[in-house]
Amino acid sequence: MKAEIINVGNEVLLGNILNENARYLSEKLASIGFELLCHKVVGDQAQNISQAFQEAWNRAQLIIFTGGLGATVDDLTKEVVTSQLGLPLEKNSLWEDHLKAIYKKVGIGLDEKRKKQALVPRGCTIIPNDNGTAPGVIIEREDKIIILLPGPPEEVKPMVEKSVLSYLKGKSPWNVIKTHVLKVIGLGEATLEDRIRDLIDIEGNPRVVLMAQPTETHVYVTVKGMDKDDVDSILKEWEGKIRDRLGFYLYGVNEETLEGVVANLLFEGNYTVSTAESCTGGLLADKLTDIPGSSNYFLRGIVCYSNQAKMELLQVPREILDSVGAVSEETARAMVENIRSSSSSHFSLSTTGYAGPSDDPDDPVGLVYIGLGTPQGSYCQKFNYWGNRRSVKEQAAVSALNLLRLYLEGHLQ
Incomplete structure (x- = not known):
């Protein structure tokens, strides 16, 4: 499944804050077998959000937005996306009660502007947000999946870990998707690519992708299949091929540092x-x-x-x-x-x-x-x-x- 990430926010566009969401979501999507086409940053203007959404709709089956779900007048992602899809926004009473409890705890009333965060697209699935006031939503339309998430990374990451990944895995045609991250140090990205270029050029399954980090390079090997033992066997075989070519430059796998x-x-x-x-x-x-x-x-x-x-x-x-x-x-x-x-x-x-x-x-x-x-x-x-x-x-x-x-x-x- 092809995916695209759209990050909304003038503060990200102008470089006032780092775009942590793009890197995090890219790694997570790759780890569960999604093919990421691109990620884009747009400002808070409705026209820019709309254009980015239309372009993504024409080339991707999964579109993930971050940002623009808050209570201020320039938080327009939800409104623009639902307008494009022809979906009305409806009040979710449970989330409104949740907002009342949050704001009451800090001594702030729930005015109409803040109530906006309890409006969700009709027929969507709500993604709970334990660290903020704006919920995420999942919209299924035709053969597309649109996921709207808030902007702060400290809110996005727990929502993805607790809800989004399990949902996306359930949409995969494969019973088993596994990714190993092979960590390489002391070998430049270009030289590393030359050593395993033939493996990278193979499209489909397995999939090998390089991701450069500040002081090292990660090699993602993703295998999809219907049987766990088959997937494990293929993963072991391909990891062995890469180890043979990289030797001592490969220092660790997955969570190893x-x-x-x-x-x-x-x-x-x-x-x-x-x-x-x-x-x-x-x-x-x-x-x-x-x-x-x-x-x-x-x-x-x-x-x-x-x-x-x-x-x-x-x-x-x-x-x-x-x-x-x-x-x-x-x-x-x-x-x-x-x-x-x-x-x-x-x-x-x-x-x-x-x-x-x-x-x-x-x-x-x-x-x-x-x-x-x-x-x-x-x-x-x-x-x-x-x-x-x-x-x-x-x-x-x-x-x-x-x-x-x-x-x-x-x-x-």
């Missing part, structure tokens, strides 16, 4: 780790301690931003800092070796680099050296990242985690 994978490797080996950070400013230690039970493996983290701190806390020789500078392989190695020695940890990680921005075009913004200390000696890798300050810090912290993963899995010699 890089932090969690590294933590499990440390737990399994009864290992400990410490960090010495400069350009990442403690972000690496934060990621390592995001996992429950991290006190069993994380011993110490030092943020040594200045050269003075590097010399005092990590005994980085002044000669190194004076001769090659703080952003160098020599400094990264000195940091990682000394934090490992002083903390008596099995492993250690260090980061030093230029996060930027800089007024000097000759400054190598994005240059980062990452050190790894091990019982067999120290490693250092040089990275050149692209992006703003926060992006460089995030990429560096993730690369450091991945370097430790690669060593623990036996991929570094």
Whole structure:
């Protein structure tokens, strides 16, 4: 089934807020086998909403709107869609009573403007909203499904999880739809695509789709069928094909995170780790301690931003800092070796680099050296990242985690 997402709201159109709904809904639809044609953002004007709806009607069987269901005069999604479909809006007494209780609790009366949220299209299915005042609705018309959801992501996500996904799964011609998300790091999206291009080009079932994330790429493998065992078998076969081609670049599946994978490797080996950070400013230690039970493996983290701190806390020789500078392989190695020695940890990680921005075009913004200390000696890798300050810090912290993963899995010699 082909789907389209339309996000309504001037605040999204003008970039005042991030369009979290588009990304979230895209991932959820892909996970249950829907083919997403496009997602669009339009302003609050009735004409724009109407035009977007007409275009989606001509090419998709599932149309999902977010935004424009509230009580203000510019919340027009419901009115425009029902007008196009020739459906009257009718008061839902149960939802009106729900609104009265909500507003009474905060000491506000339910005036006519707010009552508007209790008007729903005739014959629709209501999607309860436990975190807001505007309900969602599902409209079935001809061979189409139109779903209207409010705009705030904190309202949309619970509604989708509790109601929308189960409804959409019930509309599928397949008894079983399963998706595995294979998570890849250290391999650019274009290179990754080249390695599995023939699998991506196969249309239909199974379906392989790439989705780029800020520091990694996800490969969605969706299989549809009538028998669970058959679907599981095909999914296993295709996952195996992709694993063979990607090797150690593939670090996890589905809900697994890089932090969690590294933590499990440390737990399994009864290992400990410490960090010495400069350009990442403690972000690496934060990621390592995001996992429950991290006190069993994380011993110490030092943020040594200045050269003075590097010399005092990590005994980085002044000669190194004076001769090659703080952003160098020599400094990264000195940091990682000394934090490992002083903390008596099995492993250690260090980061030093230029996060930027800089007024000097000759400054190598994005240059980062990452050190790894091990019982067999120290490693250092040089990275050149692209992006703003926060992006460089995030990429560096993730690369450091991945370097430790690669060593623990036996991929570094």
